[in-house]
Amino acid sequence: MDGHGRGRQSQGxxxxxxxxxxxxxxxxxxxxxxxxxxxxxxxxxxxxxxxLVSPDRTAGRGRRxxxxxxxxxxxxxRLSQDEGINLAGIKRIIELENQVAALQAQVAELQQALESAxxxxxxxxxxxxxxxxxxxxxxxDVQQSSALVVWRPQRARD
Numbered sequence: 001m002d003g004h005g006r007g008r009q010s011q012g013x014x015x016x017x018x019x020x021x022x023x024x025x026x027x028x029x030x031x032x033x034x035x036x037x038x039x040x041x042x043x044x045x046x047x048x049x050x051x052l053v054s055p056d057r058t059a060g061r062g063r064r065x066x067x068x069x070x071x072x073x074x075x076x077x078r079l080s081q082d083e084g085i086n087l088a089g090i091k092r093i094i095e096l097e098n099q100v101a102a103l104q105a106q107v108a109e110l111q112q113a114l115e116s117a118x119x120x121x122x123x124x125x126x127x128x129x130x131x132x133x134x135x136x137x138x139x140x141d142v143q144q145s146s147a148l149v150v151w152r153p154q155r156a157r158d
Contacts, residue, residue: 026065029065079093
C-alpha cells in the first residue's frame with residue numbers, strides 16, 4: 001500500500017487504454033512536483049522517507065508523482081503550516097482518511113450486494129407465490145374471543 005491507501009499493482013487495472021492519464025498516473029519528476037506543490041525537492045524526499053507521500057518509482061528508482069500525489073503534498077503543507085499539525089499527526093490523519101475512504105467503498109459494495117439479494121429474494125418469493133395451487137381454500141385463523149361455548153353431546157334415546 002502506498003500513501004494513498006491503494007496498492008501499486010492494482011493501479012493500472014480497469015483501464016482500457018494503457019496510455020490514458022488519470023489522477024493516479026505517475027507523470028511528474030520530483031522537480032516539477034516540487035514546483036507544483038510549492039515545496040522544496042528535499043521536503044518531498046523527506047515526506048517520501050516518512051511515508052506521507054509515496055510516489056511511484058521508475059526502473060532507475062527515480063520518483064514519479066501523480067496529480068493525486070501533488071494534491072496530497074498540498075494537503076500536507078496546509079495541515080503543517082496553516083493548522084500547525086506535526087508530521088506524525090499528518091501521517092495519522094492521512095491514514096485515517098484512507099481508512100474512511102476504504103470503509104465507505106466497502107459500505108457501498110455491501111449496499112449493492114444487499115440490494116441485489118433483496119431483488120433476488122423478491123423474485124424468488126414471486127415464483128413461490130405463483131406456484132401456489134389455486135384450487136385450495138385459504139385457511140383463516142379463528143379469532144379468539146372471551147365467549148364461552150358449552151357443548152353438550154346429545155344422548156342417544158333408547
